[in-house]
Amino acid sequence: MSSSTQKNNLFHRFDGVLWGNPVLALGLGVPFAVIATVSMRSAAVLAAAMLCTAVPVFLVASLCARYIPQWLRAVVYSLVSAAALIPLRALLFSLFPAVFDTLGVYYALMALNPAVMIPALSHRVTGEKPGFALLNALCYSLGFALVLFGIALIREPVGSGTIWGHPVEIPFQLAPAQYPFFGFILLGYFAAVYQFLERLFVLVARKRGRFLKNSKKSRREEEKIPDSGSQKEQKKKLTWFKRNQEEQAEEQTGHNDTEGITKKQLDK
């Protein structure tokens, strides 16, 4: 594996935090981001619930999915998720008793959180090693928490004039910030900003890619590959040349290892 692909894998290992965020990029967990983010405490409770459900479900998916029939997986994951929520509720109730009145049924609905169920049912988690599944669970939970806290950080002070239950001085207050439509609009803007930043990142990455292309071009010039008309033809020739390289190297060395052999060396 070359160093660039290693780097890619490392980068994509943390999918779910920013890149591939479950709420903003994949559109999962919208009910919780919209309805239940009326305060920072409720966002914290839901983030904890997400972590406590994602970890066991993803581990079960990575370890046991091949033993569970396809049609039964959703059942198993939802029951595991619901079972994980029961002890957590007992713990969180002692810390934030009033929050559960605010959350209503949404705490229990975390058992069917699409941000956990959909990735668990997809190939993203099924068949992964347990370590990577755990990392996925942590990344998705962190990404989910970031969005929830971001929305709650706006809704709570604007809606009720408090942050984490402590009163703050706000120039204006808008009680309907606690209503669902406000949550939807805020989430829509968050997703738009996310999309804008994602596109900016891709553009910057492409420009860096162009720089790498130039260095590849200079290497090609060294290897004296004839420069003919279209890019497609060039690519075809390069592919042919690489295949030819490999075949020749096999004949010479008796095994398939052409790393570092240039055309000059083959000519020799």
Next chain:
Amino acid sequence: MKEFIPISKAHKTPKRSLTNRKPLILLSKDSSNAMMGDVVIAMLPLLVMACYFYGTRPLMVALWSVAACKLADSVCCLIARHKLMLGDLSPMVTGLVIAMLLPASVPYYIPVAAGLFAILVVKQPFGGTGNNLFNPAAAGFAFAAVCWPQTIFRYPQPMERMEAAGPVTVRLLEGSAYTLKLGGIPSIDWQELLLGNFAGPMGATHILVMATCLIFLLARKTADWRIPLGFISVAAVFSFFFARIPTSPLNSIYFELFSGSVIFTAIYMVTDPVTAPKTGWGRFVYGGLAGLLTMLFRYYGGFEQGGMFAVLVCNALSFSLDRCFISAKESVRRVYGELVNAKK
């Protein structure tokens, strides 16, 4: 008699779909701006009447609203790197419609907030002028109604002048729509009701003036006659058969249509060419549906006025109505063509 297309040629006829039609608002820069100009002209008499009844304050409310809409629109155009069209009248229309629905005593931050919501949430994210899915003015007023219901639905009495600057010290009253909601009969005679000489939205109570403006808009072909006709007729029929006040059915129609902002909604909000359907029958059904939903929102909704919410729901349905009627028309044409062929 119309020539029906035989089945052999049907497949050669280009399918009429919404993508083939140019949206009405985008026919040409001149025609879209001319339409907006007509709507602005049609609202100026309402502003004049509001200033006559309430002093200079309605003018300031309208100016704040229009300024907020124009500024938000311009900033969004700059951010999106579009050509800044200072002569674009659509934000002005949005601002004026919002202002006309508000009471003259409203604090200035409310029309500003409503205008900003209309442009930043409803109009620009969906592509700007000519592309919005929802009526920005209806959404802006709905936002203001939800956020400040105590302020939006309390009105000063006409002829109690208010200054443009300084606090509002006049007595504020509940509107006649609120009286109807409680099951009472407003104590307003028919002359006052027609002239708008009662507590209500500053631009939505002058029935005679609005009727004249409607004739102007219809003559200029800025508004399609089918939409207000469908709206008013269904609203009238509904209030005739389901009167909620202890009076004759005709009186019920009279009070239900002329109190609140029902007529204003029928003339200025539902007829928005961008959000209304483009087919003839679609417009008629759209108007009727908007009328029905307005009355349902007024009767059973949480607010005394429901026109703006009904308009938003109908905006979501206008595209489906167009598709429905286009496909129905094409299938009727195809079936008739087959029948004609079979007869031959």
Next chain:
Amino acid sequence: MDFFMDFILLAMTAITLENAIFTRALGIGKTVFTVHRGRQILVYGGMVTVITMLSSMAGYWMTGLMTSLGWASSYRSIIYLVGMAAIYAACHFAIGLLPKRISSRANGYLSLATFNCAVLGSVMLSAMQSYSFAQYMGFGFGTGVGFTAAYWLVVEGHKRTELSTLPRAFRGFPAMVLYIGIMSLAFYGLSGHQLPL
């Protein structure tokens, strides 16, 4: 007659005032952005309605049982999920008896239609409000029908936005969420107050 009136009243409430998507954001997931055709929407919505009604029936019985046994409310969600799992298994086997062409498609939607926040949410909200059997069924039916209607509206809005030139940052998911938010504002006009969660 009382049963019928309660059923109709709660059904209308669940379709309009307490619409699953527009007032409680239940059921908004990946399917909203992948299922686009009219028939698919009807099939998916129909399955959600059937599953919700069956779950409501089971939920009514299970709530009564848990109340009589004095179980804490924190165990309710897992008990309801067990009931939903049983209904899911029964539906899976029932669909398996259909021709393969139909069963393969239906099974694709069955897990999404069953393990859906709207279904569990409907059962839990009915339990919270201590509804009668007729009210449970009416609320379940209304949740399913209201979900289907709202889903169809969202898909129609998505098709409409495809005809417009949206700013790049708002294309796709952001525009759809804003669309749902504006519809939520419109539906708020019906209730006029914040609904209990």
